[in-house]
Amino acid sequence: MGEDGKLPGGGENAGDVVSGLRESFGSGKTRSYEWRAAQLKGIIRMIDEKEEDIVAALKEDLSKPKLETFVHEISLARSSCVLALKELKRWMKPEKVSSMLTSFPSSAEIVSDPLGVVLIISAWNYPFLLSIDPVIGAIAAGNVVALKPSEISPSTSALFATILPNYVDSSCIKVVEGSVPETTALLEQKWDKILYTGNAKVGRLIMTAAAKHLTPVVLELGGKCPLVVDSDVDLNVTAKRIAVGKWGSNNGQACVAPDYIITTSSFAPKLVDALKNSIEKFYGENPMESEDLSRVVNSNHFARLGRLLDDEKIHGKIIHGGERDEKLLKIAPTLLLDVPDDSLIMQEEIFGPLLPIITVDNVEECFDVINSKTKPLGAYLFTRNKKLEEKFVKTVSAGGILINDTIMHFANPKLPFGGVGESGIGSYHGKFTFDTFSHKKAVLHRSFVGEVSARYPPYTARKQKFLRALLTGNIVGLILAIFGWPRS
Known part of the structure; x- marks a missing residue:
């Protein structure tokens, strides 16, 4: 934050940003279908016209491959906007509900009312998608928005600040750049809702700040996402889907990336060989030279991952990979076998290219391992055993569960995306984002007849x-x- 509480970009301080947005919301213009549709159309135009700029920004921030940027960020963001535009009138339509005999004659409905002035604080690992997707839902619901992109992805943050005002109503949708001081100043203000994507440590700070104003929050956090592999699977398909879910998702820097594998000790050697084979097919004999593998985002995260690898408790447990290049900020896809539960790598969310494998005597022991830890954002099971599948769905508490694949549930806008427990509060995607930024207002209509003395x-x-x-x-x-x- 600059002098006199000024925020970068427009010379406003945090209070001015909020008061300006609140004045715009108070004008009532964001409530109309026409305004909402115009903003969504503007975002679609921005994505179409600025695709190369988006690709370049993500390349600079994360060395993200162009195809990965398009598949995981640009296409999903555009699809989200197209869906919102297509369904907007239906989403806005009041939901009729039955009334009770006690209020006869009457009619009742639930009206989706915009909450007002919302703050979206996004993450660096998918800096375009995780910024614009919640903005799309907030706009569709008729709110005004302040977007705070992550300073850890500065090129994408600067791109938003530069281009977004050219495609949307800048009096109602603002981008605020900066780091901790700017975010702190924003959190001191009163908002009608806050959506934060990031880690649990900062999530607690967000909740504490929001509590001062009784502001509701959506926290998209993370945790250690478990992946269980039964011995009856199609090994080739399983290994490919694990590998692409782990290293094809920002080189493991994704909240839904598999964090550790549980399999039986008798099956582990076969799974390890299959994973090694998939890694080599995807990234060649020297993954450090692969253009299809994202780098670690910055030196701080590189050092954090290095500490996990240097932990004495996992000495001798690396069975594949482990190469590091601090100058390039690259770490090769790494497999570790039978790491102890009290090692750093099993106590912290990894958020990188390291994948520990835990072995058990019987696959059903996975439930004790998973349930001994905090509730994850995602949980994955590979099996042909329907009884095991049913037990997994019933027994494992996670934000989302995927059977025989990884991370693909994230791409389905008809499924809510969010955590449970320490992996998050609330959900979004598709209509769930619209609902997240709406108040479901109860309305009962009566006439002057039907008096009951x-x-x-x-x-x-x-x-x-x-x-x-x-x-x-x-x-x-x-x-x-x-x-x-x-x-x-």
Whole structure:
């Protein structure tokens, strides 16, 4: 933050940003279908016209391969916007619900009301998608938005600040750049909702700041996502899907990337060989030279991953990979076998290209391992055993579960995406984002007919009988009370 509390970009301080947005929301213009649709169309144009700029920014921030940028970020963001535009009128339409006998005659509905002024704080690992996707839903719901992109992906953050105002109503949608001081200044303000994507440590700070104003929050966090492999799988397909879910997702820098594998000790050698084979097919004999593998985002995260690898408790446990290049910020896809549970790599979310494998005698022991840890954002199971699959879905508490694949549930806008416990609060994607940024307002419509004198004092014995019968659904008693029987 600059002098006198000024935020970079427009010379406003955090309070001015919020008051300006609140004034724009107060004008009522964001409530119309036309305004919302115009903003969504503008974002689609931005994505189409600035695709190469987006690719270049992500290449600079993460050395992300062009195809990975398109598949995992650009295409998903565009699809999200197209879906919101297509479904917007239906999402906005009040939901009719049945009314009760006690209010007869009447009609009832649930109206999706915009919350107002919302703050979106996004993450660096998918800096384009995780910024624009929640903005799309917030706009569709009729809100005004302040977007705070991550300073750890500065090129993408600068790109948003430069191009987004050219495609949307900049009085209602603002980009605020900066780092911790700017974020802190924003969190001191009163918002109507905050959505944060990142880690649990910062998530707690977000919640603490929001509590001062009783601001509701959505926290998209992470955790150690387990992956269980049964011995009855198609080994070739399984290894490829694990490998692409781990190293094809930002080289493991993804909240839904598999964090550790659980398999039986008898099956582990076959799985390890298959994973090694997939890694070599994907990234060649020297993955450090592969153009298809993202680098570690910065030196701090490189050092953090180095500490995990240098932990004495995993000495001799690396069975594949482990190469590092600090200048290039690259770490090769790395497999570790039978790491102890008290090692750093099993106590922290890895968020990188390291993949520990834990072996058990029986695959069903996986439930004790998983349930001994905090609830993950995602949990994966590879099996042909339907009973094991059913038990996994019923027994494992996770934000989402995927059977016989990894991370693909993230791409389905008809599924809610969010965590549980320490992996997050709330969810979004598709209509779930619209609902996240809407208040479901109850509305009951009545006319001036249908008066029932029993609701008004004085409460005679006859009125009490009538109301008791009405509220308990006692039809016989209701009829008797109406006709005044038995008579006193």
